[in-house]
Amino acid sequence: MTTQPSSASVPGTLPDKKGSPLSSFEFWPGWIFYTPVVIYWILLGIRYRDFSTPTAANPRIETGGLCGESKSGILDMAGTTAAKWIAPYTTLYTSSDDTQRALDTMERKGLTFPVVVKPDVGCNGTGVKLVKTEAELNSALAAFPRGVHLVIQRLIPYRHEAGLFYIRHPDSPHGTISSLTYKDIPALVGNGHDTVLDLLKQDPRTKLLLHIYTPRLQSRLNDVLAAGESIDLVFTGNHCKGAIFRNGAVDITPALTARLDEIMQDIPDFHFGRVDVKFDSVEALRAGEKFEIIEINGVGSEATHIWDSRTTLKEAYAAQFHHYGETFRIGAKKKKAGWKSSGFWHGIRLWRRQKRLLASYPMND
Known part of the structure; x- marks a missing residue:
């Protein structure tokens, strides 16, 4: 038995990493991993004299997309050009x-x-x-x-999924893609005699993450998959829900960058965030073709390539500090142009509301 990325798997963009199936920090408790990021944010807030400066980076979105924003509200802002690319x-x-x-x-x-x-x-x-x-x-x-x-x-009919991180400074005519992450959906492949639970326990990665996979597979844990039969372990392309993230930076091309820039400039005053897409093939994505947008995330989103198990802790923090530094720089420019940040306490209230909502939702597929 092996677990493998399902047919959504994208041809390798980086050399395979040998050794541990997880990075040393991939599933650290959030309060441990994000403490240096919070400290960095506080230092930037002191420097810019406003802890909520990043919320002005996308000033037409609630808190700039830091928390509590409406997904449909962001998509509704799309003009005719951008709307053609949104599912x-x-x-x-x-x-x-x-x-x-x-x-x-x-x-x-x-x-x-x-x-x-x-x-x-x-x-x-x-x-x-x-x-x-x-x-x-x-x-x-x-x-x-x-x-x-x-x-x-x-x-979206396309099987492959990716996260494209887009940044455009207000004084720049064009934006850039700072990160591309492929999101593989892992699948179990049967051998005709082991149960789903047995297969999970045999795989080097899933045996370390049983707490993530078993809850949504409760009804199938004792099933025996026929030889060659496969089941996806998760539907949503989210790292914390069990998807496998891979750094696809080598596939950022001028054509893809130009296409995404064209789309994002058709969303008023959007300067910073991650665009999640499904796409037909790596070749098509590199050409800026045959993809559809699932959703657009603002300043609260991450450059998710940091969750590739090959990424070092130093590289992960460098990416985090760079991106959050950019939100402060862009937010400061937007404030200078007359836009306002959302305010620290307003953001706290929305974060608490979002936390309550998340606790009320059913388990994802």
Whole structure:
């Protein structure tokens, strides 16, 4: 048995790393890994005399996308050029008769199954559900609390997924891609006699992360997969939910950069964040073609290549400090141009609200 990236696997962009299947810090507790980042943020806040300076980097978005922002609200800002690259979506507030209302709004938007249902305010893939039938839609909507804003988006047919980090300073005519991360969905491959749980325990990586994979596979842990049969271990392309991230920096090309710049400049006053996409092939992505945008994240997003197990701790912190430094520099320029930051305490209130919402969402697929 082996676990392997599913058919979503992208041809290798960097030499394979030998040794540990996890990096030394890949699954550290957040408070340990992010403490130096928080200290760096505080030092920058003192220097710029405003701890919330980064929220002005994308001033038309709530907190600049640091926390509590609406996913659909960002997508709604797209002009005609950018909108062509975004997977079609609609929204719904959970209330009563959710399924019929969802079907009605899907029909108006031309959406058919399969679709992805996800919270409009959220992060790290929490609550994201793949829905293939009306019955699954009913179950997914019922799993959310009432009064929650959801996004219903067409499932993008492309199998591969990537995160593209985009930065454009206000005084620069063009932006750059500072990070490209491939997001592999790991799959178990059966041998005809071991159970799913046995297979998980045999793999060098998954045996270290049983707490991540087993909860969503509870109903299948005792199943025996036929030889060659495979199952994806997770649907959402999020590192903390079990996806495998790989640094794809070598595939950042002038053509891809120009295409993303064209798209992002059609979103008013957007300067900093990660664009999550699904794409057809590496060759097409390098050419800036055949991809669709899942969502656009603001200043709270990371350059996710740091979670490649080949990345050293020094490289990870260098990337974090560079990107958060850029948010302060861009935010300061936007403030000088007349925009305002959201304010420290306003951000804290939205962060607390987001934390409560995340705790109320169902387990992601």
